[in-house]
Amino acid sequence: MTQPPNPGSSARGKLILAGLPLYLLFLIVQMPAAWLAARIPADSPLQLGQVSGSPWRGSASRITWQMENAPDKESDKGRLQLGSLTWNWKPGEIWHGRLGFDFELGQGDGKLTGSLLLGRNGQSLKNVRGGLDAAVLGLASRPFGLLEPRGRLVLDIDDLYLGRKRIHGGARVDWQGARSGLIEAPLGNYHMQMNASPDGRRARITVQTLQGEVAINGDGEYLPGKGLQGSLRLTPPQDERGKRYSSILSLLGRPDAGGTWLLALVPQ
16 A cells, blocks of 8 residues: 655655755855865966965965966966955845955055955956056956066056946056066056946046156957957157167067057957
């Protein structure tokens, strides 16, 4: 004779299934961040050193990024040192359907601070202030990386959203004490402004010279899913001082009739 189903067993099964996600979440919350960091592949460009805490609140004493176009990838010169990183979970962002973290990246008084919000369709940066090594410009554009940019980038971002097909908001970046690793002579100080179009399909980018020996001006646009495209015009002094920059400008080809070199920015 077939036994009728036991209502108690069915209820217990439902409770177990309902509690399983909560149990997995508990394990993740309690999991050491160092264990997760150890799972990063050895050949990953991003590497973390001396990680402590949890995925929700923790720190890493050292963040490095392997530069793809570095002449010697095995040397320290091929690795971009980003400094230390701390992060704290923002639980209130769950109500908006996303994960949120406050972060602090870098070293010294010029650390980069702000909030990173991770959603299903994109990411947002909010209230981001501070500085980064200008070498990160090589990550944005491979041709720009040929100049081996040095100096400091100062970021000012109130609210910037980047999705697979849309971008909203804007950002200001100042390149202070700009130099090239190929020459000793300084370049100058420069300003970049990015503003997304109302429909979010593209962001307009302009670059202006604040002061310096080499004028760098240009414009372009960022297309979500495609990358950065545009051009920069580099004009050195039109006298004997301009010879100090010939070694790096020659990488860009030949100047036009006005003595200006063109650097094309293409998606990577």
